[in-house]
Amino acid sequence: MKKIIELKNASVVVNNGFDEVKTILDDVSLTIYEQDFLTILGGNGAGKSTLFNVIAGTLMLTSGSIAIMGEDVTHLSAQKRAAHLSRVFQDPKMGTAPRMTVAENLLIAKFRGQKRGLVSRQLQEYKGEFQELLGKIGNGLDKHLDTPAGLLSGGQRQALSLLMATVKRPELLLLDEHTAALDPKTSQSLMQLTDNFVQTDQLTALMITHQMEDALKYGNRLLVMKDGKIVKDLNKDEKAQLSIADYYRIFD
Incomplete structure (x- = not known):
């Protein structure tokens, strides 16, 4: 199966300005295969956005490596990686030119x-x-x-x-809580549209969501993040056996 993204022992360590060093991505290894549709769940500070930024190249790794389509892009800028990636942000104003x-x-x-x-x-x-x-x-x-x-x-x-x-x-579509700023009905409609795009065009996609229902319903893999680590990587059959109550227990 074709590897689209491969992270090996990826870590990001930052200094918060008070001489306190914090690890916001902690030794993460992850392979995303062609036509994977991964959803990511995790609380605030779990490392979800850090993972996205590392893949997109807007945040550089402290250690470890990242490859796109087999090419080492660890030290390449976001502009260089843009040929492979597309991103939809949480804020509807971010993705379009208003005028x-x-x-x-x-x-x-x-x-x-x-x-x-x-x-x-x-x-x-x-x-x-x-x-x-x-x-x-x-x-x-x-x-x-x-x-x-x-x-x-x-x-x-x-x-x-x-x-x-x-x-x-794109080789990889990054969906960064792209329904979060919308009302529930519009959010549901956009989510169905997203799934249709991914399935029809056989896209590879990675989606951050806070909606447990969406994590249950969409995608063939579910990642659960906590404290900068991936603590669960469930396939479609494994996540189909879980209820929303089970999801909440994961975070306990």
Whole structure:
């Protein structure tokens, strides 16, 4: 099975400014295989965001190594790793350019990693394709092709961020609590859309969630983190046998 991400003995140690050294990622080894959909649970300070930042390259390891598609990227910047990764953040404002239209945002995403200016002729050329893509989402985004992204609702903007992250198929999709800022109904709708994208396009994805129900329902692997360590790595059959009460007991 093809390895997409491989962390070996990955640790991050920081100084909090008061001469106190703290380990926020503690000797983590993890392999993510092609078409894995991993959900991550853990309390505040468990190391979930640190793990994401280490993979994305926005935080460097103190020790250990990380490989993407078999290539050692331990010392490569986030910009160098961006060709392989896409990320959807918790804040709907993070993934889109607010003054650009929905179509212009999608055009940028389509040519991510390529040196190419925004030319209006190109935009017209791809509008039909973008219209069709937006129609699959089913939340009215297809009526807003020429609307600035900043005028969209939070749910629409996050759906656009998800579409932008997947329009140019990434090796790994990082979902950083991407439904947390939305109301429950919109959150559920976006989660179903996410799962549809992952399954249909056979994506490899890693998702942080605080929703126990989502961790039970989605993905083929569940990671539980505590004190900078992965304390559980459950496959689909193992997690299917757990109830929400069992999940809470893991954190005791």
